[in-house]
Amino acid sequence: MNPTFSPLYQQIKALLLKSLQEGEWMPGEPIPSETELAGRYGVSQGTVRKAIDELAAENLVVRKQGRGTYVSTHNEDKSQYRFLRLASDTDENARPRSEYVDVEKVRANSVIAKLLDINPNDSVFVVKRVLSFGDQPHIYDEIWLPGQQCKGLSLERLQAWNSTLYAFLEAEFGMRMLRATEKIKAVSAGTEHSQRLQVPEGTPLLLVERLSMTYSDKPVELRRGWYLTEGFSYRNELY
Amino acid sequence: MNPTFSPLYQQIKALLLKSLQEGEWMPGEPIPSETELAGRYGVSQGTVRKAIDELAAENLVVRKQGRGTYVSTHNEDKSQYRFLRLASDTDENARPRSEYVDVEKVRANSVIAKLLDINPNDSVFVVKRVLSFGDQPHIYDEIWLPGQQCKGLSLERLQAWNSTLYAFLEAEFGMRMLRATEKIKAVSAGTEHSQRLQVPEGTPLLLVERLSMTYSDKPVELRRGWYLTEGFSYRNELY
DNA sequence: AAGTGGTCTAGACCACTTT
DNA sequence: AAGTGGTCTAGACCACTTC
The missing domain is CATH 3.40.1410.10 (Chorismate lyase-like)
Known part of the structure; x- marks a missing residue:
C-alpha cells in the first residue's frame, strides 16, 4: 500500500497541531467547534472528533461538555x-x-x-x-x-x-x-x-x-x- | 438526570471486565470479535468498539489488526x-x-x-x-x-x-x-x-x-x- | 476468500452550558 | 432556544491476517 498512507483523522490532527503551534488559538482559548472544523477541512464531524480525541489524550486540549474544546494552559488551577x-x-x-x-x-x-x-x-x-x-x-x-x-x-x-x-x-x-x-x-x-x-x-x-x-x-x-x-x-x- | 446514568459503552465495558475477571477469556487468549460481542450484548459494533478502546488504553487487552483482541499477559516479550x-x-x-x-x-x-x-x-x-x-x-x-x-x-x-x-x-x-x-x-x-x-x-x-x-x-x-x-x-x- | 480490527460517513438523539 | 461536546447506530469500505 501507499507508504505515505496516513488515516484522515491523523492528517486532521496534524493540521490542528499546526494551527496550535502557529498560535491561531492561544492557551486558554477555545478552538472552533467540531462541526465548524469539519466544514473547514471538508471531512465529517466524527473524523474531526477522533483527531481531537487524540489531542485531548495528550493533554494538548481540554474538552468541556456544552462549552467547547480549549487549548491547554499551565495557567489554570487544575493544571497548575x-x-x-x-x-x-x-x-x-x-x-x-x-x-x-x-x-x-x-x-x-x-x-x-x-x-x-x-x-x-x-x-x-x-x-x-x-x-x-x-x-x-x-x-x-x-x-x-x-x-x-x-x-x-x-x-x-x-x-x-x-x-x-x-x-x-x-x-x-x-x-x-x-x-x-x-x-x-x-x-x-x-x-x-x-x-x-x-x-x-x-x-x-x-x-x-x-x-x-x-x-x-x-x-x-x-x-x-x-x-x-x-x-x-x-x-x-x-x- | 438519572443519577445512575452510565453510557452504554461503559456498561459494556463493565460486562467485559466481569468476563475477564471471571476468567471467561484467559491471558494470551483472544476475546470474541467486536461483531460477535455486539450480537451478544445487543448493541452496535461501534459501541463495543468504544468499550474495548478503553480496555486497550488501560492495557487490559491488546488489539491486533486482522487477528483479534487479546487478553493482556505478562508472559510476552513486549510486556515482559x-x-x-x-x-x-x-x-x-x-x-x-x-x-x-x-x-x-x-x-x-x-x-x-x-x-x-x-x-x-x-x-x-x-x-x-x-x-x-x-x-x-x-x-x-x-x-x-x-x-x-x-x-x-x-x-x-x-x-x-x-x-x-x-x-x-x-x-x-x-x-x-x-x-x-x-x-x-x-x-x-x-x-x-x-x-x-x-x-x-x-x-x-x-x-x-x-x-x-x-x-x-x-x-x-x-x-x-x-x-x-x-x-x-x-x-x-x-x- | 473470509474474518478481524481500522477508518469514515451521516444522521439521530442526549447532556450540559450559555444566552 | 441555540450551540457545544457526548453517545449510539448502521452501513460502507480499507488494511491486515489466516486459511
Whole structure:
C-alpha cells in the first residue's frame, strides 16, 4: 500500500497541531467547534472528533461538555502543578511555595547544549529556586532555558510573578511545555544542596533531571531538581 | 438526570471486565470479535468498539489488526518488563537477570496488612531477590504476596522459573497485575542493602514502594525495591 | 476468500452550558 | 432556544491476517 498512507483523522490532527503551534488559538482559548472544523477541512464531524480525541489524550486540549474544546494552559488551577510528582505522605493536596534565588545568563556548556538541542556557547538562562511545603524546603531546582526564547527574563520578574514557572513562561514568552521526560537518581546532599534544603550534608536526595518539550518534541527546558523525601515521595502510576 | 446514568459503552465495558475477571477469556487468549460481542450484548459494533478502546488504553487487552483482541499477559516479550522503570543510561534496552534469594511465609504486620487490604496476622509470603544488569546487582526487592492466593509458592519453584515474576504469578496462581502505584524516596544503604547490592554502606539508593492491583483496584502485591542508580536511572514520562 | 480490527460517513438523539 | 461536546447506530469500505 501507499507508504505515505496516513488515516484522515491523523492528517486532521496534524493540521490542528499546526494551527496550535502557529498560535491561531492561544492557551486558554477555545478552538472552533467540531462541526465548524469539519466544514473547514471538508471531512465529517466524527473524523474531526477522533483527531481531537487524540489531542485531548495528550493533554494538548481540554474538552468541556456544552462549552467547547480549549487549548491547554499551565495557567489554570487544575493544571497548575501538572508535572510535579512530589507529594506529602500525609497530605496529598499540599501545594508548594516557590522562592526564586537567582537568575543568570551564561553560555551553555556542551552537555546542556546537547540536551537542549542548541549550539554550545549559545546563551542560556539559569534559574535557581527553592520550593517549600510549609516552612520546610523540599526541592531545589536549577533550570536552564534557551536565551533566545526568554529575552528579558530576570529575577525581579520571576519574583513578581505569583503563579507557576510554566504559567510564567507560557504567558511571557509563549513557551508551551507539552510533555517532559524525567530521569531519577539517588544522591547525597553536598555542601550547596544541604544548605539550600536546610539538611545535613550527606542526606539522601532524589536528583530529578527533567527535559521539557514543546511542539514536535523540541526541547525547551532542562531542569535538575534535588528533592528531599522525608515525609514526601515521588509518585508514579504504572499501567 | 438519572443519577445512575452510565453510557452504554461503559456498561459494556463493565460486562467485559466481569468476563475477564471471571476468567471467561484467559491471558494470551483472544476475546470474541467486536461483531460477535455486539450480537451478544445487543448493541452496535461501534459501541463495543468504544468499550474495548478503553480496555486497550488501560492495557487490559491488546488489539491486533486482522487477528483479534487479546487478553493482556505478562508472559510476552513486549510486556515482559512492563512495570520496570530502571534503565541503563547507556543501553536503554538492557534487561536484568533475576536471582531469587529467599522465600518465607510469615504473618503480616499491621502496615503490610493495611496496604494489602488483608487482616493483620494473615499469612503472607515474603520473596527476596536481586536483579542484576550484567554482573552488577542494581535492584534488591522485598515482595509481599497474600498467602491465600499463592499456596505452594517456594524458592525452588521461583528459581526454576525462567521468566518474570509477574508471568509466574499469572501462570501459576492466576494473579493478574493490571496497574500499580509507586512511591519513591531517597535513602542511604544500610548494612543489609549494601551487601545485597555490593556497594559501600551509605551509598544513596532509591527506595521504590510499589503496590500492584488487579481487577477493581484490589491490591495483590506490595514490593519494596532498593535501586542502585549508578549508571542507571528511573525513567518517567510526564504529559 | 473470509474474518478481524481500522477508518469514515451521516444522521439521530442526549447532556450540559450559555444566552 | 441555540450551540457545544457526548453517545449510539448502521452501513460502507480499507488494511491486515489466516486459511
